Amino acid sequence: MMGFSLYLIFILLVIITAITPYVTRKTESFGVSVPSDMYNYPQIQRFRKSYLYQSLTIGIFFVVLFLIIETQVKEDVFVLIYSAGIFAYLILTFFVYYKYHKRMKQLKEKENWKEKKKEVVVVDMSFYGKKTTYSNAWFFLPLLITIATALWIFFRYEQIPEQIPMQYNFDGEVVNWVEKSPGTVALFPILQLVLTGLFLFINLVIEKSKQQIDPANPEKSVKQSIIFRRRWSLFTIITGTTIVLLFAMPPLSFLFSINPVVFFIITMGWTFLIIFAALILAVTTGQGGSRVKTTNGNKGELINRDDDRFWKLGQFYFNPEDPAVWVEKRFGVGWTVNFARPIAWITFILIIAIPLFLAIMLT
Amino acid sequence: MIMTLDFQSDFPIYKQIRNQIIEGIAKGLLKPGDPLPSVRMLAQDLSVNMHTINKAYQLLKQEGFIQIHRQRGVVINPDGFPKITDDYLAILQESLRPLIGESVCRGMKEEAFLDRCRKLFQQMEKGGEGQ
Numbered sequence: 001m002m003g004f005s006l007y008l009i010f011i012l013l014v015i016i017t018a019i020t021p022y023v024t025r026k027t028e029s030f031g032v033s034v035p036s037d038m039y040n041y042p043q044i045q046r047f048r049k050s051y052l053y054q055s056l057t058i059g060i061f062f063v064v065l066f067l068i069i070e071t072q073v074k075e076d077v078f079v080l081i082y083s084a085g086i087f088a089y090l091i092l093t094f095f096v097y098y099k100y101h102k103r104m105k106q107l108k109e110k111e112n113w114k115e116k117k118k119e120v121v122v123v124d125m126s127f128y129g130k131k132t133t134y135s136n137a138w139f140f141l142p143l144l145i146t147i148a149t150a151l152w153i154f155f156r157y158e159q160i161p162e163q164i165p166m167q168y169n170f171d172g173e174v175v176n177w178v179e180k181s182p183g184t185v186a187l188f189p190i191l192q193l194v195l196t197g198l199f200l201f202i203n204l205v206i207e208k209s210k211q212q213i214d215p216a217n218p219e220k221s222v223k224q225s226i227i228f229r230r231r232w233s234l235f236t237i238i239t240g241t242t243i244v245l246l247f248a249m250p251p252l253s254f255l256f257s258i259n260p261v262v263f264f265i266i267t268m269g270w271t272f273l274i275i276f277a278a279l280i281l282a283v284t285t286g287q288g289g290s291r292v293k294t295t296n297g298n299k300g301e302l303i304n305r306d307d308d309r310f311w312k313l314g315q316f317y318f319n320p321e322d323p324a325v326w327v328e329k330r331f332g333v334g335w336t337v338n339f340a341r342p343i344a345w346i347t348f349i350l351i352i353a354i355p356l357f358l359a360i361m362l363t
Numbered sequence: 364m365i366m367t368l369d370f371q372s373d374f375p376i377y378k379q380i381r382n383q384i385i386e387g388i389a390k391g392l393l394k395p396g397d398p399l400p401s402v403r404m405l406a407q408d409l410s411v412n413m414h415t416i417n418k419a420y421q422l423l424k425q426e427g428f429i430q431i432h433r434q435r436g437v438v439i440n441p442d443g444f445p446k447i448t449d450d451y452l453a454i455l456q457e458s459l460r461p462l463i464g465e466s467v468c469r470g471m472k473e474e475a476f477l478d479r480c481r482k483l484f485q486q487m488e489k490g491g492e493g494q
């Protein structure tokens with residue numbers, strides 16, 4: 001059970017997946033837009049419950065599978081199987097989602113909710129004037145940590161041993177060494193810089209993404225949206241800064257002997273904590289703040305404009321007429337992109353290309 | 364100010380935007396100097412073409428309700444709003460004609476019509492959110 005932390009992380013992933021229909025906006029069930037007061041419609045409640053149980057069952061199946069495989073294969077092979085397992089789990093649960101997505105569509109058609117209400121779009125004209133995120137100035141903190149790491153490496157370069165440990169196994173033994181060179185030691189501050197940039201970018205997306213307000217109760221919805229953005233902004237700043245701090249540890253360990261096991265426990269423990277915090281945040285806040293209790297307002301006769309046709313499979317937004325690049329996810333918590341905008345693709349390519357480039361540079 | 368746009372209405376979107384901003388000013392929800400979202404931001408929030416927003420803002424600018432600065436962005440005109448001019452009275456007259464005409468055809472009494480006008484006037488002057 002050396003990979004105990006791997007199981008913990010997987011179980012958290014299963015829980016996050018299973019509860020997704022409960023934390024999405026009340027105006028969207030399984031990627032289909034519905035009036036928010038239909039959230040508690042019995043049929044939809046049943047869909048949510050079935051999805052919860054089915055994705056939990058698949059999750060338990062995978063855990064059992066991992067437990068069996070772990071005793072049969074070597075550790076590095078198991079890590080590969082584990083990573084493949086995560087993907088397999090996400091794909092399988094997507095099919096479960098898709099089943100209910102189709103049923104939701106049929107239900108919507110049958111019940112004809114649209115006919116009874118007026119479709120509108122509501123915007124708060126002063127939305128971006130309100131403080132929806134924490135200041136980007138907070139990212140000076142990880143930047144300072146990065147600079148400090150770089151300076152530390154620069155001034156202590158002579159003292160760093162000729163062989164640098166690059167990879168550990170779960171027992172805390174080094175499995176991969178690299179030769180010391182300015183390039184290899186510079187990798188750490190470069191990674192820190194890239195990460196700082198990435199988290200700053202996430203904070204900007206949270207700030208600039210399209211506002212989405214439930215016309216049935218605009219005032220309440222605006223308040224919830226702001227709380228939602230602020231909480232995730234704070235989460236981004238805290239996780240970003242601490243992860244950058246974690247990357248300062250290996251360079252320190254070149255000179256001070258930090259027990260690799262302790263280092264491993266800190267890294268894995270922190271990863272677990274971040275995912276756990278994300279889960280708590282998702283449950284307490286909900287997508288767009290849908291689970292935040294605020295003053296209750298009137299039940300409106302207005303519903304959001306139906307844009308289901310732009311949401312492919314209920315999850316992928318493709319709307320050439322919409323200038324927005326960053327939009328809220330339909331199913332789940334967080335943000336996604338408008339795939340009809342080239343900037344979305346460029347960002348994707350950059351996010352994949354930069355780490356890939358760094359990996360190639362290192363080997 | 365919360366703006367509600369009806370995309371199924373026959374009334375064009377840019378006119379709906381213009382009218383709601385003017386109504387916001389009338390109700391005191393938008394005060395001189397208050398910032399409005401940029402063309403890009405409003406377009407993304409409404410999922411409409413930027414030309415639509417531009418059209419609404421240009422109209423409001425020509426009429427003297429807003430100012431568009433390169434640096435400060437779009438603001439409600441801080442120098443006050445246009446006064447009642449002969450031109451405006453002519454437009455008012457022309458806009459009312461068909462409405463009154465239809466009301467008369469439908470058998471509406473003068474007092475009932477004026478009563479509605481009075482209520483709307485009071486709503487605007489009293490201000491605040493809501494209909």
